[in-house]
Amino acid sequence: MHMGHPGVYIEELPSSVRTISAVTTSVTAFVGHTRRGPLNQPVRITSFADFERRFGGLTAQSAVSYAVHQFFGNGGTVAVVVRVAAAGTGEEARVTLESTEGHNACPVMTVHAKEPGVWGSRLRLAVDHDTRHPDETFNLRVLDTDGSTRETFTGLSMDPDHGRHVETVVNAGSALVRVDVVGEGRPDPSGTVSKPFAEELPNLAVDLTVKIGDVEREFTLHDPDRDGEPPRTVTELALLLERKLRALPDAPGKRAFAGAEVTAFGRRLQVVAGSTDPDDTVRFIGECANDLGLEATVNPPVFPLSGGVDGDPPGPRDVIGDEAAKTGLQALRDVDDVNLLSLPELAAYESTEDMITVISAAQALCRERRIFLLVDAPGSWVDVDSARAGLNAFDPVRDDHAALYFPQVQLTDPLTGRLRSFPPSGAIAGVCARTDAERGVWKAPAGTEARLAGVHSLSVRLTDRENALLGPLGVNCLRALPVVGPVVWGARTLRGADALGSEWKYVPVRRLALHVEESLYRGLQWVVFEPNNEQLWQQIRLDASAWLNTLFRQGAFKGTTPREAYFVKCDKDTTTDADIERGVVNVLVGIAPAKPAEFVVVKIQQMAGQFEI
Incomplete structure (x- = not known):
């Protein structure tokens, strides 16, 4: 700054505080069978209309479709869906187009539905030569069975060196089909051509x-x-x-x-x-x-795709997937923002052993990726006695990154108009999203505010006494309360049984910790390759404390002062000379989460013997 005369000068300086941004808390992943969609590829959607476009909407064979519908109906905003089918099943619909230009009819182009399934057999193709160069190029339209145009590609060429080569343009731009050129010449137009x-x-x-x-x-x-x-x-x-x-x-x-x-x-x-x-x-x-x-030339008005076959529902191995190929659950390794995981198909497994195998694999992924698993109780739990008897099977998966919900919810099936039972995890995920948005991730997604929207009733109507039998065992009960209606009435992790005495007993405590871990992990990436000295340690303490203080003021922690609510330690005691030599900086963060008030005791004393003075 050049100061040419006496006076007051203002200079803006960049702040030394690097802001730590809070990550998402309620993006929910759904893994399982859908009518259509890319196999083993995570697809982010923001509404059920998105799900209908990408995955074909509701179908009686897909528990995932109903779970996604209930998720958005209860306040969910963002979901990640992974379509899984049994290995080796499912075929794409296809049609081969021919050319009669200057020679006998011969195949020139095969058009495939982009994804396996019967849905592809609904597609129709219309070809015309109404282009700027009608002797060289062509247009391709992809239609639905009702005649509505889904996609249009104009000025296509069969020449690989052309800027509008059909394979390049269609395969890159179409969400419905892909093209393989199999011969020379361009496809004949549809319809009758003079x-x-x-x-x-x-x-x-x-x-x-x-x-x-x-x-x-x-x-x-x-x-x-x-x-x-x-x-x-x-x-x-x-x-x-x-x-x-x-x-x-x-x-x-x-x-x-x-x-x-x-x-x-x-x-x-x-x-x-x-x-x-x-x-x-x-x-x-x-x-x-x-x-x-x-x-x-006389051709049909459209060229129909045919031969599409839906894949068989996935088995346990298909859902677990392969880590190297990133199939099934392992496809979520490529997604950064996933906070909750729902596997609604597991509730229908006849074998509890298969169910526990998949849950175990899912929990391993959840621990690694800081995800929380919502577990549906088996469909065979038709009353409190069967639930208590079947709970022993869950001992191998008593993990604090998961919570178990019972019983199933009953809703009117939009496809049939009849009342049906569904696994509750989709609706629970929506309640979590709604609670996070309205109150924060530290508020238990349970209580009278955690109403299950759209739920008509529950498959098992629990009494206070029955709830008292299951709650201390780590089962989150769904209850139908007078006036309020169906609600979530439990917020314990699978480690939340009283007998286990876990510090991660409650769902909001575990989810808040995961939120803090992920936010600090991302917010401190700038530290890498910085000089590992007292200046850096002070900056880390400043950044982390500033963000934790924001959570404290929002009510995430207990205590009346920041000192009682959290601490950040990063100094020569946490990072020794040996650590510095190895390029390590150690940050110790402590939080005091506010735990849910599960039991509210109201004491009423009658006043007697009053007299007036």
Whole structure:
């Protein structure tokens, strides 16, 4: 700064405090079977509409689909879905397009649905040559069975050196299909394509016979008395022919001609029935049609994909997946922000041993990635006695990174309108997200505020006495309370049984610790390769304390002062000379979380013997 005269000068200096940002707390991963979607790839979604687009929506065979629906219905905002199918099952729908340009018909391009499943057999392809270079390039449209256009790719070329090479453009831009070029030449257009018309159009005052499907009609192409001047260009001819076709009477109960479409490209016409039924092929019959060149290439109005097969529901090994291939649960290793994990299919396993095997693998991943697992009680637990008897099977997975919820929730199935039981983990994850947003991760996702939205009832109606039997064993009960309705009425981890005496007894304490760990882990990345000295240690203490003080003021910790709520120690006592030589800096952080008030004792004393003075 140049100071040229006496006065007050202001200079802005960068702050020495590096802000630690709080990470997410309620992004929930769902792993299991869905109708469609990429296999073993984590996909982030922000609404159930997203799930419908990417994974096909609700289906009776997918517990995950209902869990995601309940998650968003109870306040969830972000989910990560991993579609898993049994190994070696499932096939993609496909169709091979042919070319007749200059030679006999030969296959030139195979189009595959991008993901396995029956859903791909609903796709239809429409091809036309209505481009700037109609003799070289083509357009490709991907349609649904209702005729709606899903994707459009224009100006495609079969030349690998072309800037719009079909494989490059479609495979990079389509969410529905992928393309393999298998021959030379471009695919024929869909529908009926005329031969090229000469510069001067022929006499159009002729009678034509057209057949679409099994409906046949005869009409006059151009009537001078009714239609006025004859068309002078191929485009005008296309408009006239389309108008004439649409005016033809349909057969009873069948609209064969009403949707007819005629397009001009170059000197040719392309005629389609405007239908996604491959049988609705437009055919012009007779000598006049031949004279006009309308008996040329005849193809279906669309090319349907077929052969799609859904994958079988995944078994325990498929859900666990392979760490090297990153399949199943292991696909979540590539995702940074996942805080909760739901595996709703496990509740339907007939073998408790299989269920425990998957839970064990999931817990290993959760410990490594700082994720909290929401465990659904087995569907075979139909009352309190069966729950208490089956609880011993969970002894090998009594982990503080997981919580068990019982019983199942009953909702009206949107697909059938009937009441059905569902594993509760999807709804529980939504309650966690809602509680985190409204109160904070340190608030137990339980109590009268933790109402289960959309839940009609519970598969087992628990009394206070029955709740008192299960709660001390580490089972979080769902209760139906008067006036309030179905709620979550427990907040213990699987290590929360009274007999275990774990310091990680409560869900909010464990989740708060995971939140603090992950936030500090990310917020202190700048420390790497900094000089390991007292200056660095002081900066670490300043940054971490500032962030922890923010949590303290929000009510995350107990105590009336910061000293009682947390501490950060990073000095020569935690980081010795030997540590410095090894390039290590040790930071010791302590927090005093506020634990839930599980038992509220109200003492009422009657006042007697009062007298007035």
